[in-house]
Amino acid sequence: MKLKLISRYKYIFRFIFIKENGKPRFSFLFPIISTIIGGYIIFMIFSIMNGVNYQIEDRVNSFHYKYYYTSDQLNGNVRKMKYIKGNNEIVYIEENENKKILNYFQVEDLNNYIDAKLGKYLALRENELNNNDILIGDDFANEHNFTIGDSIEIYFPSYLNISTKFIPSNLKQISGIYSIDLMDYDKSTIIASYDSSDYLTDYNYYFDIIDSDDVKYKENIILSNMIIKGMKLEKKIYYFFGFISIIISFFMLFQINMQFIKEKSRQLSLISSLGMNNNKILLVILLNNLLITLGSIFIGYGLSNMTIYCYLNYDLFNFLYDALPFEIIYINLLDIEVIIILLVVNLLAIISSFIPINIIKDNNNVKF
Numbered sequence: 350m351k352l353k354l355i356s357r358y359k360y361i362f363r364f365i366f367i368k369e370n371g372k373p374r375f376s377f378l379f380p381i382i383s384t385i386i387g388g389y390i391i392f393m394i395f396s397i398m399n400g401v402n403y404q405i406e407d408r409v410n411s412f413h414y415k416y417y418y419t420s421d422q423l424n425g426n427v428r429k430m431k432y433i434k435g436n437n438e439i440v441y442i443e444e445n446e447n448k449k450i451l452n453y454f455q456v457e458d459l460n461n462y463i464d465a466k467l468g469k470y471l472a473l474r475e476n477e478l479n480n481n482d483i484l485i486g487d488d489f490a491n492e493h494n495f496t497i498g499d500s501i502e503i504y505f506p507s508y509l510n511i512s513t514k515f516i517p518s519n520l521k522q523i524s525g526i527y528s529i530d531l532m533d534y535d536k537s538t539i540i541a542s543y544d545s546s547d548y549l550t551d552y553n554y555y556f557d558i559i560d561s562d563d564v565k566y567k568e569n570i571i572l573s574n575m576i577i578k579g580m581k582l583e584k585k586i587y588y589f590f591g592f593i594s595i596i597i598s599f600f601m602l603f604q605i606n607m608q609f610i611k612e613k614s615r616q617l618s619l620i621s622s623l624g625m626n627n628n629k630i631l632l633v634i635l636l637n638n639l640l641i642t643l644g645s646i647f648i649g650y651g652l653s654n655m656t657i658y659c660y661l662n663y664d665l666f667n668f669l670y671d672a673l674p675f676e677i678i679y680i681n682l683l684d685i686e687v688i689i690i691l692l693v694v695n696l697l698a699i700i701s702s703f704i705p706i707n708i709i710k711d712n713n714n715v716k717f
Contacts, residue, residue: 374605382598383594383598384598384642385646386594390594391591394587394591395684400677404675412534413569420554434456436553437453439452439506452539453505455541459542460478462540471526471527482521482522483503483521489537496526502520504517598642599700602701635703637702641698646694650680657679
């Protein structure tokens with residue numbers, strides 16, 4: 350009985366791919382090739398954009414806090430375990446009668462900030478930092494020939510005494526050099542301990558995790574965060590073009606199914622009369638479409654990971670990756686975006702299976 354059923358399915362698969370003149374139905378190659386190309390494009394975009402997004406976000410989150418309250422918002426009601434006291438000011442240093450404008454970012458506990466956020470990007474540092482220590486970027490250090498242990502006099506123009514025209518300054522010691530390699534942070538930002546005895550009296554409370562008690566907080570809107578949002582939008586645009594290729598392949602598959610059902614209506618009716626009901630015939634056509642589309646998508650997936658493997662191990666495809674400053678990552682089938690892609694492909698395959706059968710049955714009164 351099982352052999353009989355298997356032979357029926359084999360017969361249906363055979364006349365799906367073979368024309369009445371006995372020649373293969375090469376028209377199936379077009380949706381297969383189009384789906385492979387579309388899948389390859391989508392997975393390559395996924396690998397490149399996700400790798401770049403992940404590493405940029407990691408650098409930004411290692412440098413900045415996501416949210417903050419101003420000092421007057423909390424009115425002294427501060428949970429010290431969560432909020433980090435700090436601020437950001439414009440300062441400058443003098444060198445050969447020239448002024449170098451810099452961002453001056455202060456946090457209340459510099460050692461904790463390093464352990465929790467910046468530590469992995471510190472190229473050099475002293476073991477324990479105090480209120481007089483600062484961190485500078487490697488580009489800034491190379492530009493001015495600074496190293497660990499050197500001192501810098503930092504001027505605070507925001508606190509200019511108008512009557513005396515005196516600009517206060519502090520002498521700070523370089524105790525760490527970081528390398529973020531993002532935007533111009535490495536050449537334009539100094540990180541220091543927040544000290545209320547300094548000239549900086551304005552401050553914020555920074556944090557990264559929102560809970561139910563957090564209301565009316567502010568987002569730490571910085572240029573790098575805007576770039577991340579822009580890159581995510583760019584990835585969606587690239588995805589759109591990849592999906593266009595896949596959707597075109599399903600229109601091809603839809604048309605091929607229409608043509609196939611018209612050509613094979615008599616054979617399908619005969620199979621139906623021999624005991625194979627309509628649901629089983631529909632199931633075979635559906636499985637055929639799923640096999641074509643999922644097989645093509647997985648080929649695109651495999652080619653994408655093979656391209657990445659050849660680049661990482663044999664320096665092939667350098668023209669694709671050499672311009673990227675960040676590491677390329679392999680594509681994980683369990684990633685939520687990959688799962689969504691596979692679900693969309695399945696849905697399109699199901700649509701391209703059901704609609705042609707219903708159209709033919711309604712318009713031509715084919716019974717099977």
